[in-house]
Amino acid sequence: xxxxxxxxxxxxxxxxxILAAASIGAQAQQKEIKxxxxxxxxGPLAAGGSSLQALGAKIVIDYFNSQGGVEGYKINAxxxxxxxxxxxxxxxxxxxxxxxxxxxLLGFYSSAQCVPVSAKVDALKKFMxxxxxxxxxxxxDRNLKYVFRAQPHGGLFGLQSPEFLAHYAKDxxxxxxxxxxxxxxxEDGAYGSGVAGGNKAGAKQQGFKVVLKEGYSATAPDLSxxxxxxxxxxxxxxxxxxxxxxxxxxxxxxxxxxxxxxxxVGHGAGYGVPDKLFDAFGKDANHxxxxxxxxxxxxxxEVLEPGLPDITRMVGEQYRKAEPDTxxxxxxxxxxxxxxxxxxxDVLPRAIKKYGxxxxxxxxxxxxxTDIPVGGTLMGYGVKFNPPEHEMAGQNDRASPVxxxxxxxxxxIVWPKALQSLDPVLPLPKxxxxxx
Numbered sequence: 001x002x003x004x005x006x007x008x009x010x011x012x013x014x015x016x017x018i019l020a021a022a023s024i025g026a027q028a029q030q031k032e033i034k035x036x037x038x039x040x041x042x043g044p045l046a047a048g049g050s051s052l053q054a055l056g057a058k059i060v061i062d063y064f065n066s067q068g069g070v071e072g073y074k075i076n077a078x079x080x081x082x083x084x085x086x087x088x089x090x091x092x093x094x095x096x097x098x099x100x101x102x103x104x105l106l107g108f109y110s111s112a113q114c115v116p117v118s119a120k121v122d123a124l125k126k127f128m129x130x131x132x133x134x135x136x137x138x139x140x141d142r143n144l145k146y147v148f149r150a151q152p153h154g155g156l157f158g159l160q161s162p163e164f165l166a167h168y169a170k171d172x173x174x175x176x177x178x179x180x181x182x183x184x185x186x187e188d189g190a191y192g193s194g195v196a197g198g199n200k201a202g203a204k205q206q207g208f209k210v211v212l213k214e215g216y217s218a219t220a221p222d223l224s225x226x227x228x229x230x231x232x233x234x235x236x237x238x239x240x241x242x243x244x245x246x247x248x249x250x251x252x253x254x255x256x257x258x259x260x261x262x263x264x265v266g267h268g269a270g271y272g273v274p275d276k277l278f279d280a281f282g283k284d285a286n287h288x289x290x291x292x293x294x295x296x297x298x299x300x301x302e303v304l305e306p307g308l309p310d311i312t313r314m315v316g317e318q319y320r321k322a323e324p325d326t327x328x329x330x331x332x333x334x335x336x337x338x339x340x341x342x343x344x345x346d347v348l349p350r351a352i353k354k355y356g357x358x359x360x361x362x363x364x365x366x367x368x369x370t371d372i373p374v375g376g377t378l379m380g381y382g383v384k385f386n387p388p389e390h391e392m393a394g395q396n397d398r399a400s401p402v403x404x405x406x407x408x409x410x411x412x413i414v415w416p417k418a419l420q421s422l423d424p425v426l427p428l429p430k431x432x433x434x435x436x
Contacts, residue, residue, distance in 0.1 A: 054336070078096060111133040407425070
């Protein structure tokens, strides 16, 4: 009888142990990091690149979940549509934090959204990982504690194009840099104004003659008056920062009204979607330049750390499945994929293993310790965030853009020379309707 009781007791303890182990296993499986992902899925910014950025982020999130998550945490992504409106972006960020109880936010395409949202999120003591928006105003002199941006900022975009033009002015355009006439035009939001500020500083640094600097509303229905001013100013080069709808409107009216120039340099956003430029203008879109973080598909696999070329290939395969009609891979998808990959492969694991969790302070400490060398990201540049006392605290100090030139719907790196895959075509060929 004693033996029978002992057996039953042993069996009961064993069963209890199995149930306890199963319970612990279930709890371990249920661990998750809840992330609010905000991009523009509707409205003009969606077609201008935001929906492609969203796709890049989703591909990476799905990839990590397919690998079992990160350090035992499943990524529970809650996707929200900012609808191309700053007020909606703010409301969605607050809703995700206060109602959906997300642990952090990721994404953001428009600088006009990033500037107010970042302040709100920081005040709510939540972590915010910016994949895209580039305005210096997002971080400059704001002392934000929980906001980090792996992306190069717009001031660098603005400085890059004058540096490129100064190098080629005399040799290709037959004009001394001090005599080169440039016009700076931009949408008047935080994004366009930030890049234009860099353009102005760069033009001054190179000694260019700025014959016109003017902003306009990205939703303006007519830009003919701006085209008329440009015709009077007669710039050799136009430096333009805008989104997709206003770029299309400007180029169409410039062609109709006979605006002529030697070169056009765009700066990301709408200029980063070559398919839309060529769909709208055909061969007339040839030889446009664009300043942007490098497309991951243009980075030589030899310069990347082992394993990263496989990730680039995976992103391309998933991109093709999602957008089978794509002719030229947009840098936007790779941009968000690369910057998201940095978070999930470097920052999040460190927060969990070294700082014990996924709260804002753990994520912040982990981000501040990020130290990725050149070649350690899909886009090639490294990652090291400016410290809290820096005027651009939270900005990746190792990020930098490149300049590409579009020819027959293909992007070719033309600057810096160390990464050059094509000798730039300058000035515009005579068969271009914009050729001066």
